[in-house]
Amino acid sequence: MLAIRKGRVDALVAEGENGDQILTLQGAEHPYRILIETINDGAATLDPDGTVLYANKRFAQILGIAMESFIGTDLQLSVPSAGRQKLLGLITQGLRKKSEGEITLAPGDSGPRLVRFSFNPVQNGNRQNICVVATELTELVKANEALRSNEELLRQLSTRLMQLQDEERRRIARDLHDVTGQKVAVQTIGLMQVLSKDPGVLDGDARRILTECAALTKEVGEEIRTLSYLLHPPLLDELGLSAAVKWYAEGFHRRTGIRTDVSIASDFLRLPPDVEVTLFRVVQESLTNVHRYSGSPKAYVRVSSTRKEVRVEVGDFGRGLSPEMMTPAAGTMAALGVGIQGMKERMRQLAGHLEITSAKNKGTVVTATVPLSSLHVANELESEAAMAALASGVEGQSPDKPSRSRKKRILIADDHEIVRRGVRTLLQNEKDWEICGEAIDGNEALHKAAALRPDLVILDINMPVLNGLAAVRQILRKRPQTKILVFTVHDSEQTKKEITAAGAHGYLSKNKAGQDLLRVVRELLGPKTAAAANAGKH
Known part of the structure; x- marks a missing residue:
């Protein structure tokens, strides 16, 4: 009794013939009513038919209905017709157990509004009612949409950054290969040319210094090639x-x-x-x-x-x-x-x-x-068709006619003028050979091989329009008697396998050009074809 007098008890449970009954003390509901009226969610009580028995102000605000005309109306009439059937199902289920669902209300000043309704059965004496809570989700939905939009923008930015990274890697790798690497290769050729002079031309110290410079240049070339490959391997584009x-x-x-x-x-x-x-x-x-x-x-x-x-x-x-x-x-x-x-x-x-x-x-x-x-x-048939289209201009060539000159004709194909000049310098002093032409890409090499009928084609792998290995296959298809030497900075085992599979007769790294190019060319142009083919793969 003391607890009741001091307001410490809100309700009593009384046992009776019809079971337990909850007796609410007068004034005990006051703090709860204040709580319900001030929360940010809408709260209401419905009878089994869905008629509103009680609602706080927030519930009426969410539905956009005046409070004085809301009590005593059917809740279904407060939502658009498209959502009434769903709401009826939630109310029916809410008489037995908890049910939840989201319904889109009529557009307001800022567009359609999404509301989540939560229904729970509640026993009020002998009568079964339904307690419903309405939660406005519109702002949350907008925030989620903005978040998804920002995430998509971040993904697009990430995609662009990775594309730029790949493009920059490819550009740096090509610059290292096409510019720096080629200059180092030509420098190696020049140093080896000087070292190949008669012993009397250079004293011991000069020869030793040049030998050290040649070895150092070779190491630099290898390091440049490795860095270029790791940034963007040329084999990925070519093969x-x-x-x-x-x-x-x-x-x-x-x-x-x-x-x-x-x-x-x-x-x-x-x-x-x-x-x-x-x-x-x-x-x-x-x-x-x-x-x-x-x-x-x-x-x-x-x-x-x-x-x-x-x-x-x-x-x-x-x-x-x-x-x-x-x-x-x-x-x-x-x-x-x-x-x-x-x-x-x-x-x-x-x-x-x-x-x-x-x-x-x-x-x-x-x-x-x-x-x-x-x-x-792309399949092999498409690749072959593409190469055949490039080669279409060389169809119908007449077979070789006996040459009045006994000199062996050599075609040099490389997209770097400095390399072509270096190779020409090494070969042009040989009295039994003549440089019959130069090509700056694979397609030009293909056409000039048909028009000039060289005995030997020296070509690089990385060339524009048509890569070197594709050019090898097409040249040999049209002129199987022509010998082909692949002259490249690529010297991995996989590269050698691809060159052999293409049908080339020889392979030589540009780093070994000064010391081996003359020897390999002699072997390939010599009378022993099989021996030359084997000797040329270095």
Whole structure:
């Protein structure tokens, strides 16, 4: 009784013949009424038919109805006709259990408004009523839409930044290869020319210094080539993903000691350039993570394709990733850094998917898949047709006529004038040879090979319009008697395999031009064709 007198009790539970009854003390509901009237959500009580028995001011404001005309009306009449059937279902369900639903109200000053209604059954004596709470979601929806818009803008910015990064890498790599690398190669030729003079021309100290300079120049050339390749491998543009991945795995093994097995079908098709760049970057980043984190002595790369997708897997047999690294806490970055995030973003741009699976002490596998539904994949027939179109101007050439001159004719094809001049300087003093022409791209080499009928074509791989290896195939198709020497700065094992597969008779690195070019040309133009073909591959 003392607690009741001091206002510490709001209600009593009385036992009776008809069960327990809750008796509310007079004035006890006052603090709760104040709470209901001041909250930011609408609150109301409905009878089983959906008639409003009570509502706070906020409920009427949300529905946009005057408070004095709201009590005693059917709640369904307060919403647009399109939402009435849904509201009736929520009310019916709310008589038995909790129900929730969202309904769009008539547009206000700032457009349509979205409201969430929550219904709960409530027992009021012998009568079953419904308690309903209305929550305005319009501002929340707008905030979410703005957030999604900002996220999309950030994704577009990220996409553009990665595109610019790839373009800048390609530009720097080409400058290193096409400008700096070529000048170093010509410098090597010049130094070797001087060193090849008679011993009496140079004293011992001069010869020693020049020899050291030649060796240093060769090392610089190799470092420039390696940096250029890591920035953007030329094989990716010239020969596609298959050759570039094999080349990178070969160099990765040499640099890190991690043996990397590569499995790619021999008939793997060319993909669009942006797809090849993305998948190559996935391989590059994944193998870098193998080296940094796995502790595995070996790794593997598998590239495959079906009618539906291209799939790339990079795996190792190391210590694996911890759960924290696989699923970082919200707002934090995984320990593997932004590389993984960059790979995922690159794959998202292609509508692809990146998956990482790992187990402790059982290694990690990175799997990238790209759907082919929206991609145009070039096949061998298309490539052959394109090359045949370029070669169309050389059809109908008459067979070689016996030459009155006994000199062997040589065509030099390279898109760098300084390299052509260096090669010409080395060869033009040989009395049994003549330089019959020069070409600055693969297509011009193809046409001049048909028109000038050289005995030997010396050409680079990286050339505009038509790359060197495609030119090799077309020249040999039209003039199988012509010998071809590929003269390039690329000297990886994968490059040599591609050159051999193209049918070239010889290969020579530009870094060895000064000491080996004359010898290799003599062997290729000599009478023993088979021996020359083998000797020319250096």
